[in-house]
Structures are given as C-alpha cells and as structure tokens.
Amino acid sequence: MAAQIASTRSLSVGAGSAGIVATALLLLGLGAMIFAPRVVGEYGTEIGFRALIYLTLAEAWNLLAGYGGLVSLGSSSFVGIGAYILMGMLNAGGFGIVTALTASGLGAAALAIMVSPAVFRLRGLYFTVGTLALGEALRLFMINVSYFGGATGIFLKSNPPPTEVLYVYAVALAGIATLVMEIYTGTRFSILLRSVRDDEDAASQVGVRAFRVKLLAFAVASLLMGAAGGLQALKLGAIEPYGMFGLQWSIDTLSIVIIGGLGVRFGPIVGTIFVIALAEALADYPELHLAMTGVILILVIRFAPKGLCGLGQDVCRLLIGRWDRPGMPRAGGALP
C-alpha cells in the first residue's frame, strides 16, 4: 500500500505552486498560533483549542465527504474510539501523551478498516444511513458493556496537562491535518478519489481500484478524527458514551463543513471560524443558537451550495468580474 501511494506522489495536473503557497501560509499561521497564548490569554487559548479540534475534524470530514463523496454521519464513532483508547492507555500507565494520541488515531483507523468491507458496499444515502447506524450502535454497545465503564464512563487517573500544553498538541494535530490535505490535493490521489466520487463504476472500469481509494481516504480521515477525540478526552479528564459517542460530534462536524463549503479547500477553516464565533456570540441565548444553526444550515444548502467559501468566491469573482469573460469555462469551485 505504501509503495503504491509513494508512486502516485507526483505533482501533476491541478497542483500548482499557489496551492503550496496557501498551505505554507496556513502552516506558518498555525505555527504562529503556538505563541498566541501569550497574546490572547487563557480564554483565547481555550477557544483556540476548541477551534483546532473542530478544524481537524472538519478537514478530515471534508476529505471524506467533500472530496470523496462519502457523506458520513458516523464521525462520532471515531471520535469516541480515540477518546476511550487514550483514556485506557493513560490510565494503564507507562505511555506518553504522544504515544497515546497516536494510538487513538491508529485505533480509529483500524475501526475504519474493519468496517469498510461492509460499509463500502453501501452507496450514496445508504452509506450515510449506515454510518449513522454504526455510530449509534457503538454508543449503545459502550453504554451496555460495563468493562468500558458503561454509562458512568472512565476518569483520567492523573491530572491532564495545562491548557497551554494541550493547545500546542491541538496546533500540531491541526497542522498534520493541513499537511494531509496538502499531500492529498497535491498528488494523483486527489484525481483518483474524485473519479470514484463522481462515478465509481466508470472509474473501476478504467482501472481505478475504487475500494482501496475509498479505504485510504476513510482510514486517514478516521485517524485524524480519532486523534482529535483522544485530545478532547485528555482535555475533559472524564468521558462517557453520551458525551464522546454522541451524535453531536457528527452533527457539528457536518455543519461546519457544509457552512464553510463542502469539497472546498478552505471550507473547514471558514466553517470553523464562523461556527465557533457564532457559538460564542450566542452562548447566552441557547435556544436561539441551536435554532440558528439549523436555519443557517438550510439557508446555506439552499442558496450557497459551496458554503461561505463559495459565497466568498462569488464575491471574489464579482470583484474581478471583468476578467471573467463570457464563454470562458468557469472552473466551478470543486477543484482543490
């Protein structure tokens, strides 16, 4: 598998230097954010942590659903598995945080690989419903089986590291997610995945190994989600099935990416910033906030299918409108 991936690693059609510049800027921005705690204080750090976790989840889901066409409502399965693995390892003792986080990610990826033969038989909306059922089934399982703490959950025996340290981990994780997306968009894999998304049968006929392509995307996305879940668990110090396997993880991730722009490179970032800002602004008006999320989701789907990023693109296009000559094929927005 690794050799296959390495051989497709050629900067070919669609990459371009601008993509690398953008990613470099992003990574630089993330790097700068490591020093942010000193500037923005504790509150900003906490918001930053939350935003980075969501960003990681959103990037992963965007890869899966936006670029891969695999609209999954089962993100909570991987977040939850990552959380429990980290707790288990840290409680067992003798493992460092980085090891535990890596294990969280790998565990989630293993789950993805395990369910993939079943789950990939499903296409389109069956896949979506199937992942929803998977998430719920896992939650019910964790509630019933007392070995994992049942409904009470597990507590972290030691003290979690301070927020600043957690924040740095979050920056690192988000950075990895960004790198992953860059590697993805800069290689032939992006074309393979897109071909599978657009028409799986046709792609198979021209020799694309659809199953493996989907599996790679699924495993990578799940790995990121698992690591994010582990980090969240580290932050909380106490986890249980309703909080870590709950549907809100799938919902929030989906909302962020759709609002930001599904299948758009900067969708996750824009979505995360918007959703977190909205949540903070409306934190004191909870019913309003929840209803607004639903309304915004509906409005975005109806009027801005490419999300806020797409809207931004339209604005961009308006601003440089005169260069967009009629008759010129417009490169939609689906390209990375």
Add this chain to the structure above:
Amino acid sequence: MPSVELIASSLASGFLLGGILALTALGLSLVLGVMRLVNLAHGEFLIAGAYAGLFLVKYTGIDPLLGLLVIGGVIGLLALPMHQFLLMPLAGKGPEAPMMTTFGVSIILQNAFVLAFSADTRAIERDYANVALTLGPVTVAQIYVIGFAISASVVGAVHILIAYTAFGRDLRASAADADAAATIGVNVRRVHALTFALGAGCAALGGTLIGIAFAFTPVSGATYLLTDFAIVVLGGLGNILGTLIGGITLGVLQSIGGVVLGDGYRDLVGLALFLVVLAFRPQGLLAASRS
C-alpha cells in the same frame, strides 16, 4: 431459563409492537422509495403527531384514536410548505442537499418543541392503554393489540391507495423513473409534494400511537428514526406491505434479543440487524420493490 409464559408473551408483544413500529416507518419508506429522500426529520414528524394527539385530548376531550385522521391530516398539511419551500428548490442537486436540509429542519423542530412545549416527558393517558389481555400463556398489553390493528389497517389502506388508484399509479411511475413519468404527463412535483405529506401524516399517526402506549420528549424522535430505517431496509424501500413485514420481523427479533440478552440490548440487536442487512442486501429482504 425463562418460563414459557415469558417467552410466549415476549414474542407476541414483539410481534404486535413490530406492527406498530411499522406504522411509524411507513412514511419514511414512502418518501425514500418515491422521492429518494432521506428524511432525517422523520422522527420529529412522529413526535409532532404525539403532541397533536396529546393536545387533542387535552383541549377537546376527543380520543386521539378517534381523531387519528384529523391528526394525520393536520401534520400532513403542515408538511406541505416544508416540502414546497425547502425541498423542492433542491430538486436537481443530488441526494445530499435535501438530506442535510431535513437535518437542519430536525434540529429546528426539536428546539421548537422544547420552546413551545417544554422538555418535560409527556404521555397520552388513556384508560385502555393500561390494560393487559391474557390468552392462555400469553399476556400482552391491550394497547399493542389496538395499535397493531390500526397499523395494519393504515398500511393496508395506503397499499390500496398506491396499488389501485390513479394517484397511486402516478406515484409508482414517479418512483420508477421520474423523468419518464414527467414525459407522459404525470405532475411529478405534485406527486412528490403529496407523497411527502402522506409520509408525514403516517408518521404522525405512528407518533400518536407511541404517545398513547409509551412516553415521549421533544428529543425522542431520533431513537425511532434509526429503528425506522432498519424497518425500511428490512422491508425494502417503498414496499408498503414489506414495511409491515419488516416491522414485525424487527419486533420479534428485538424481543428475542431482549429475552436472551436483556432489555438493554434490544436497540442494539435492531441496529446490528440493520447493519447486517444493509451490508448484504441493502435493497431489503423482500427485494421486489413494488411500491
């Protein structure tokens, strides 16, 4: 080793309960089969029906079972504008957009229920719901029998509607091939709107039964949504009678799971079954999808 009475009663209850659940799933099957729409707000339609039944008896004293047609009609009518303004404009944009929209509606509806009716647990209190019927070793709740009868009648009625009326013909045509149907003069848009309303109405009926037999809160819809998906997949998308059979099958299997593993595992058994069927036979166990 559980007694004969226990097993017999559990199986009978599962059978009847499955029939009731089939009614809750009927709307989903219709909408999925005809419009290829995954209605993630389906659970909230159920709960809307339950609230409607609750307030019907509270403010008019009319028994919800007598007022079922009214309840179904009201909720169905309320669903029409939702389809008109939110779903129809998304007609050509692939299956995800409408699904996400119904998702957004689900969030809004849940919160609307909390705001309007508070998060309190509710139940429609009726005397006939608290009686047990005993026949030999089998004891079941009377409301299960009543509910099963109602459910089977509604399923039968809808089946007749779809198999033997003009509307049903249009509906089947739209489900088989919407474009072809349009070319032969079927008003596909109207069919979809009416199907959506019918689906919502059926869901409301199922919800009322749930409200009488059990309890509900603004957020109970989600649990039923998953069970209903399982039933729909078991029975075959858009297969009306299949939904009834799928529901009964699920009910019986859940009962067996409950007796063998414990009641806590009922839902898990249902979900596991769902995943298995989805993996190996997603078109449903009763594959011939005659609407």
Add this chain to the structure above:
Amino acid sequence: MNCQRPTAVKWHRAKCPRRRVAIGARAGSALVALVLYSAAACAADDIVVGASIPLSGPLAGFGSFQQWGYKRAVDEVNKAGGIAIDGKKLNVRLILRDDKTDPNVTASNTETLISRDHVTAILGSCTPVLVNAGALVAERHRIPLVTACDPLEAFKSVRKWSYAWDLFFHEPDLAAAPFRMLEAFKVQTNKRVAILHDNGPDGQVVGGQVWPEIAKSTGYEVVQNSSFPVDNTQFTSLIAEAKSKNADIALVDAITPQAVALRKQMASANFTPKVLVIEKGGEPVQFAQALGKLSDGVLVGGYWDPSFPYPGAADLAKAFEKETGQTSSQHIADSYAAAQVLLDAIAVAGSTDAQKINEAIAKTDKTYVVGPIKFDENHTSKLPIVEDQWRSGNTAVVWPSERATGKFLFPLP
C-alpha cells in the same frame, strides 16, 4: 501579487486562495481583537459568580430550577447591599450559561467563565456527568465550585476533590429509606424484591449495589436485579420477569422518560406490586402529569419539602410558585442553598482570593433551607432523606413520621 490576466483554470488558484487566506486572516484577527476587548472590558467592580447549567436538552427541567435557585440567592444578597470585599461592599453578578446537557459544553462553558469572565467561583451543573465535567475544569484552575444535584457517592468516586464541594443526598441513605419505611410501618409483603435500574452512575450505585445489600441485610429476598441503558424504551422482558417472580416490592431507578414508560408498561402487563418505588425519575411533577392516575401510590425519596422545619422553607416554595406559576420542586432548595453557601463563604473570606474562599467553604457550619450544612473531609454534606408518595398529582411526605404530611397508601392502588 498582482492580479494578472488569468485563464479560467489558473485564476481562482492564483488569486483567490491567497486573497481568501488574507481576508480570512484579517477577519480572524479582528475577531480575536473583539474577544480580547470584550474580555478586558468586563467590569472589575463586581463579584462574578458563574454557572453552567442544562437549560436545554433532556435535563432542561432541572436547569430551570437551578436557574431560579441560584438567581434568587444572588438577588437576595444584592438586595441586602452586596458582599464586603476588603471593606468595600460589592454587588454579585451571576453569569449563567447553557450546557445543553452535554458534558463537553459544560467543560468549555466553565473554561470560558474562568478565563473570559474571570469568575471568582462557580456553581455546579446537575447530574454526575455534567457536574464532573465542570468540576474537573474548576479543580484544574483552582477555582472553588459549590454544587448540589450530584449524589455524594458518584461525586466522591471521581477523585479526591480540593476545590469542589457537594451538598446532596447520600445514595445509601436514599436506597435504605424504603426499607426503613417498610419496617416502620410493619406492612405485610412477601418480602420479594425486584430491582430495575438504569446503568447510569447513580443507577448502578443505588440499584446495583446498595439496594441488594440493604435488602439482604434486612431480610428481604432479591428475586431480580436487572439493569437497562439510560435511554431504553422497552421494558417488556424486565417486567415480565418481575411478574413471573411474583415480587411484591419493585424498586426502580431511572430518569423520567423511562420512569413514565416503565410505569405504563407495568400497568399494561398487569404487574402491580404492592410497593413501587421509582427513584430519580419519579420525583418531578411531569411524572405525575404524564401518568395521571397511574402515578398514585408511587414512592420516591426526597431530600426537601416546603414543610421542613428549616429557615425559609415554606416561603421559598411559595415564592417560586408565585413567580413562575409552576409547581415547586425540591431542586429549587438545594440550588438556592448551594448558592447561599458559596456567597456566605465569600463574605466570610472577605476577599475574592480563591484559596481564602475555599477555606471559608470548608468551615461552613450553618443551617440553610435544606438543613444543616457542614462539609466532611470528602467535601460532601449529606441532606436528610424522606420518603414521598404521589397522590392525585401531589406528593406528601409519608416517612419518617416526624416529617409526615400524609398517610402512607398501601398497597399500590
């Protein structure tokens, strides 16, 4: 970076990504600046107390009672002039945030309260899961947190707390109450007990451990002990088993939606034990409203009633019913008391220093509306338990006899 004349393929990549990043960065930094500004602008001359409570989601009912209790305590203190800090009388400002019954949100709310709103102390959420989430954050930041609405064993089982304090009932007391009551009233039963409990933290303690132990030690026979998930909807197998084992006494521990469903299914399965106790879920008034006649005779442990001989008890209930038009609940009392305990401690400490306030809480020894409050070495304070019974949509205290306000109905109607 000037806008060259791009071809259709290159333009959006050459121009917009960078531009978008730039725009995004500017917007992001503006947002950060706004946040910082609002943080700095928070008034420095109030004592700020924060709370994250479930105002939406399944536990919204509890949250509304907590909101009322917390607010009332703070308003009373402010009406009396506030609290003297270093000689100067300051007002108390209460900031409430909704945690939507999600522990992740409780944790982040608590963090925001501490880091952005600079709260001096925190009041807890409700139910072990949510309280834990907030308390762990407060512990980490060394901010004192006083909570009610968290059974003491569940509270203690998390860790040895330094900054979190809990006043509530002790699960063993609650579990023992029905048995002690039955002994006191000397009612005739076949002494066969069926236990049905959810597998939440307190369900497992009460139903899984304490009830079986106490039953055995008082000569009762546990014929069934079944657990179910907190959000279970079908109880047919459980009930059928209890019926077949001929249990005269049924002990249930579940939250309200499940409690209502369970009671209905018991009736429709023709299972009517002589004594039915429904802990937790049987307590709020919505239970009786949903069930109507079926709720009559159901026993539930309580830790407060307006009839208690503690200062302000009756008035509290009256004030609540007058202000909100709803039936009063015991949850107004423990949240009111928790807030009072905290505010008194701040007053005693005479400072907003976390350590001093924490020490003052430790020294609490006073009788509040819920009874005498004094924290032990585990930071817990027990509330006394009575046994309530529903009749016609109202509860009456039936045990112990010194507190009784109504006659014990036996058997279950």
